[in-house]
Amino acid sequence: MSTFEFDGNEVPFREGQTVAGALIAAGRRTWRTTPRGGRSRGVFCGIGVCFDCLIEADGVSNQRACLLVATESLVVRTQAGVGRP
Amino acid sequence: MRADVVVVGAGPAGLAAAAELAEGGARVVVLDAGQRPGGQFWRHRPEGIEADRDLHHGINEFSTLQRRLRDQEARGALTYLPGHQVWNMTASHDHCVIRALRAGRPADVAALEVRARYVLLATGAYDRQIPFPGWELPGVVTAGGAQALLKQDGIALGPRVVVAGTGPFLLPVAVGLARRGADVVATLEANHPARWLTHPRALAEQPGKLVELMEYAAALARHRIPVRNRTVVVEAHGAGRLEAVSVARLDRHGRVSATRRRIETDVLAVGYGFSTQTELAVSAGCAVTTGSEGTVRVTVGDDQRTTVDRVFAAGEITGVGGARLAQVEGLLAAAAILAALSDQPVPHSAALRRIRRERARLGRFADALHQVYPVPDAWPSLLRADTIVCRCEEVDLAGIQHALTRGARDGRSMKMLSRAGMGLCQGRTCAFATATLTSRSTDERLDLASSVRRSIATPVPLGLVASHPQADGSPTDGTTTFDPPQRTGRDT
Amino acid sequence: MSSVTRVVVVGAGIIGASCAYYAARSGLDVTVIDRGGVAGGTTGAGEGNLLVSDKGPGPELELALRSLDLWVELGAELGTASFELEHKGGLVVASSDAAMTALQEFAATQHDAGVACENVSPRELAELEPWIAEDVAGGVLYPADAQVQPGLAAARLLEAAVALGADLRLGEECVALRTAGGSVQAVITRSGVIETGFVVNAGGPWAGALADLWDLPLPIHPRRGFVLVTEPLPPVIRHKVYSADYVANVTSGSEELETSTVVEGTPSGTVLIGASRERVGFSDEWDPGVVQRLAERAVALFPPLARVGLMRTYHGFRPYCPDHLPVVGLDSRMQGVLHASGHEGAGIVLAPATGELVTQLITDEQPAGYAGALSPDRLTLVAS
Numbered sequence: 002m003s004t005f006e007f008d009g010n011e012v013p014f015r016e017g018q019t020v021a022g023a024l025i026a027a028g029r030r031t032w033r034t035t036p037r038g039g040r041s042r043g044v045f046c047g048i049g050v051c052f053d054c055l056i057e058a059d060g061v062s063n064q065r066a067c068l069l070v071a072t073e074s075l076v077v078r079t080q081a082g083v084g085r086p
Numbered sequence: 087m088r089a090d091v092v093v094v095g096a097g098p099a100g101l102a103a104a105a106e107l108a109e110g111g112a113r114v115v116v117l118d119a120g121q122r123p124g125g126q127f128w129r130h131r132p133e134g135i136e137a138d139r140d141l142h143h144g145i146n147e148f149s150t151l152q153r154r155l156r157d158q159e160a161r162g163a164l165t166y167l168p169g170h171q172v173w174n175m176t177a178s179h180d181h182c183v184i185r186a187l188r189a190g191r192p193a194d195v196a197a198l199e200v201r202a203r204y205v206l207l208a209t210g211a212y213d214r215q216i217p218f219p220g221w222e223l224p225g226v227v228t229a230g231g232a233q234a235l236l237k238q239d240g241i242a243l244g245p246r247v248v249v250a251g252t253g254p255f256l257l258p259v260a261v262g263l264a265r266r267g268a269d270v271v272a273t274l275e276a277n278h279p280a281r282w283l284t285h286p287r288a289l290a291e292q293p294g295k296l297v298e299l300m301e302y303a304a305a306l307a308r309h310r311i312p313v314r315n316r317t318v319v320v321e322a323h324g325a326g327r328l329e330a331v332s333v334a335r336l337d338r339h340g341r342v343s344a345t346r347r348r349i350e351t352d353v354l355a356v357g358y359g360f361s362t363q364t365e366l367a368v369s370a371g372c373a374v375t376t377g378s379e380g381t382v383r384v385t386v387g388d389d390q391r392t393t394v395d396r397v398f399a400a401g402e403i404t405g406v407g408g409a410r411l412a413q414v415e416g417l418l419a420a421a422a423i424l425a426a427l428s429d430q431p432v433p434h435s436a437a438l439r440r441i442r443r444e445r446a447r448l449g450r451f452a453d454a455l456h457q458v459y460p461v462p463d464a465w466p467s468l469l470r471a472d473t474i475v476c477r478c479e480e481v482d483l484a485g486i487q488h489a490l491t492r493g494a495r496d497g498r499s500m501k502m503l504s505r506a507g508m509g510l511c512q513g514r515t516c517a518f519a520t521a522t523l524t525s526r527s528t529d530e531r532l533d534l535a536s537s538v539r540r541s542i543a544t545p546v547p548l549g550l551v552a553s554h555p556q557a558d559g560s561p562t563d564g565t566t567t568f569d570p571p572q573r574t575g576r577d578t
Numbered sequence: 579m580s581s582v583t584r585v586v587v588v589g590a591g592i593i594g595a596s597c598a599y600y601a602a603r604s605g606l607d608v609t610v611i612d613r614g615g616v617a618g619g620t621t622g623a624g625e626g627n628l629l630v631s632d633k634g635p636g637p638e639l640e641l642a643l644r645s646l647d648l649w650v651e652l653g654a655e656l657g658t659a660s661f662e663l664e665h666k667g668g669l670v671v672a673s674s675d676a677a678m679t680a681l682q683e684f685a686a687t688q689h690d691a692g693v694a695c696e697n698v699s700p701r702e703l704a705e706l707e708p709w710i711a712e713d714v715a716g717g718v719l720y721p722a723d724a725q726v727q728p729g730l731a732a733a734r735l736l737e738a739a740v741a742l743g744a745d746l747r748l749g750e751e752c753v754a755l756r757t758a759g760g761s762v763q764a765v766i767t768r769s770g771v772i773e774t775g776f777v778v779n780a781g782g783p784w785a786g787a788l789a790d791l792w793d794l795p796l797p798i799h800p801r802r803g804f805v806l807v808t809e810p811l812p813p814v815i816r817h818k819v820y821s822a823d824y825v826a827n828v829t830s831g832s833e834e835l836e837t838s839t840v841v842e843g844t845p846s847g848t849v850l851i852g853a854s855r856e857r858v859g860f861s862d863e864w865d866p867g868v869v870q871r872l873a874e875r876a877v878a879l880f881p882p883l884a885r886v887g888l889m890r891t892y893h894g895f896r897p898y899c900p901d902h903l904p905v906v907g908l909d910s911r912m913q914g915v916l917h918a919s920g921h922e923g924a925g926i927v928l929a930p931a932t933g934e935l936v937t938q939l940i941t942d943e944q945p946a947g948y949a950g951a952l953s954p955d956r957l958t959l960v961a962s
């Protein structure tokens with residue numbers, strides 16, 4: 002079973018699955034807090050238009066989890082606010 | 087990279103056009119943001135669309151298109167580039183430049199520039215949203231988002247789901263979720279299908295649609311999904327995540343009843359029609375209008391050509407009308423582009439005349455559909471001062487109203503003074519709502535056109551903008567000349 | 579006939595807003611008209627620069643120094659958060675030893691003229707701006723440089739002017755002036771007539787066209803500039819940072835595209851990147867070459883920007899006067915007409931002092947010392 006790392010945990014994924022899909026399948030609904038209100042967000046539009054599902058991938062913030070295809074060495078983290086520099 | 091034609095979007099319109107164009111002798115490049123062809127309508131899992139026959143329509147049609155494209159790829163006439171997002175396009179008198187991003191994990195992102203003699207934009211649409219209290223709670227998703235997860239990942243959100251909004255699109259969403267094990271506790275339609283009775287011609291011209299509607303009704307009944315018409319979600323409740331929704335009926339005049347019913351649920355899948363992805367057309371200088379249904383439409387002539395000579399448009403961006411209309415427009419655009427490439431007029435064929443008539447019928451049906459399922463007029467009355475309107479920048483109704491008091495009177499000034507639309511989605515989610523609130527307050531016309539002026543259609547790493555290839559194409563490109571097949575005189 | 583002096587301000591951008599505010603505060607009866615909305619032109623397309631760092635000794639620097647003091651007062655009176663006033667300071671960076679020498683010489687003249695500035699070494703630069711390129715030769719820090727959100731600033735000034743009794747009429751276009759015996763009688767708009775003894779041309783890059791309409795030609799032309807906006811980031815760029823060639827750019831009159839690097843963060847986390855100057859009339863055509871060049875230079879100055887996403891671009895038109903000075907003052911060809919335009923890329927910083935000067939001239943107070951140099955009557959102004 003292929004896995005990628007999310008906040009230090011291993012998340013399984015199927016070939017071709019998006020990070021959002023894999024996280025939801027693993028029971029996670031949110032992986033981000035908004036900058037001003039600290040509100041939790043996950044998938045909203047699911048197709049890359051709304052930019053709600055932002056996640057940090059390989060150290061880079063503002064990646065859309067619903068578009069990013071999961072791969073073995075991917076390191077994914079919760080994005081807090083605008084993320085890390 | 088060079089091509090005769092670049093097709094942006096591999097949904098029904100793009101696929102239909104690309105197959106015709108390549109078979110017709112053009113050198114075609116297809117750029118699509120998705121990982122697999124099909125757009126939203128034929129979105130499917132990596133295992134293939136056949137794995138989910140009960141979630142799709144027109145699978146055979148899709149498979150045929152897919153096979154035709156692969157044949158043209160093998161022939162070297164077509165380059166299909168999935169996972170590519172076009173971030174900008176410019177058009178000059180003799181060619182177009184398409185700037186795209188190969189998406190992926192950060193280290194894999196790369197830039198690509200394609201020069202083409204013609205471009206066909208078939209960039210489609212996405213769920214239109216209106217804000218309501220609690221809509222930003224985790225667990226609230228768009229109807230299209232619920233369906234995308236279902237069709238692409240095999241994930242049925244739930245366990246309990248309420249499907250709400252307006253439009254027949256809600257039906258396949260509800261049925262699909264139920265077929266994959268979700269507990270669809272209710273489907274809420276803001277309008278009433280009886281409104282179709284005021285459009286008898288449109289329905290009569292599309293008997294298949296009526297059959298489809300009845301099939302969905304039967305499926306909903308089989309899964310014991312209650313359908314409530316003239317009902318809207320007025321609020322989403324929950325501590326940190328969705329737990330329940332409050333719903334209310336709309337009277338015949340569209341006013342929201344004071345009576346609330348509470349429905350416990352884990353997920354709310356909501357959609358009020360569609361918004362179109364027209365920014366590339368606007369970037370290239372094409373004229374657009376705001377339709378009475380509240381979406382932006384690219385202005386096209388009978389041949390699907392926009393007001394910019396080198397740019398054609400097909401599918402939802404010329405007017406939301408569904409997958410079959412999109413395909414038909416794709417075929418007509420392809421015919422016109424092939425004619426332009428060989429400097430000939432579009433042939434007078436019986437086949438094309440039939441297709442044009444079909445386009446007209448489907449267009450009438452689409453117009454009627456928009457009138458049967460409008461966004462409920464009273465939606466602003468649901469908002470409270472602290473209801474989020476712009477999700478990205480977290481601007482609430484109070485922020486919108488403050489901007490109005492300081493002189494915001496159009497899209498540009500509203501954005502500048504409230505920040506609504508300044509976030510990463512650049513107004514895609516909130517433009518309809520903020521434009522409506524602005525227009526109602528100032529008594530000016532609904533101005534959606536300014537919200538689709540986006541010179542950057544998707545964020546591009548600055549390093550790639552800095553080093554974006556401005557070269558004239560690689561020497562190992564395929565043929566750059568147009569090579570029409572022999573005309574046999576038969577109808578094509 | 580009312581005994582209160584009436585003023586009509588044409589233009590609801592930062593200059594018009596400032597003129598309206600100071601005039602209303604001074605007890606004048608003010609009407610602001612604009613054929614569009616608030617900050618619909620240059621102001622809405624600017625970065626909100628409040629700079630003294632890019633100005634050499636002369637009347638414009640004096641205007642800027644006075645104006646910066648007024649911005650601080652406005653922040654206290656109107657609320658700094660209401661227009662995102664940030665006293666972040668400016669850093670001018672030299673990429674070569676030769677540029678550093680020239681920069682230091684320039685800074686010395688500014689220092690003598692009253693501008694607070696200090697040299698910084700490459701090591702100090704790196705401490706001030708961790709993302710700065712490694713190969714910089716040094717720079718100069720200007721603590722007085724600041725930033726605002728220009729559209730919000732114009733809106734806030736107009737709001738304050740209205741609270742002081744001014745009348746704001748948006749969507750109202752001036753079509754003519756009514757004059758008699760060499761003085762203004764009224765401003766004629768598409769919907770009516772506003773009787774007035776004074777009218778202020780705050781039309782920004784359209785000030786030349788407006789002046790033509792009034793038969794009082796004025797050589798104000800548009801100079802286009804693009805701004806790049808990144809995705810929101812944590813605060814990684816702390817000052818207004820720009821390359822030393824920005825100064826040369828501003829003062830040139832070249833027809834060609836000129837770009838120089840200006841980079842700054844904003845309260846929302848986006849980073850703004852400028853600056854380009856082109857004389858292409860009022861062309862709205864997006865220019866990939868300009869955008870690429872701006873991105874290139876920003877990444878050269880701040881290499882980590884390479885992986886930061888460009889989210890949007892916008893452009894605007896600066897009002898440009900061939901002798902590189904704003905045009906602020908009474909028009910001796912027609913009594914009651916004032917011009918307040920030609921601020922090029924410095925309109926935001928210069929707005930308060932412009933508004934103050936305009937008010938002084940209308941109320942016949944002793945105007946500030948730089949008034950003569952900025953007057954429309956100055957000899958260097960040849961209609962072009």
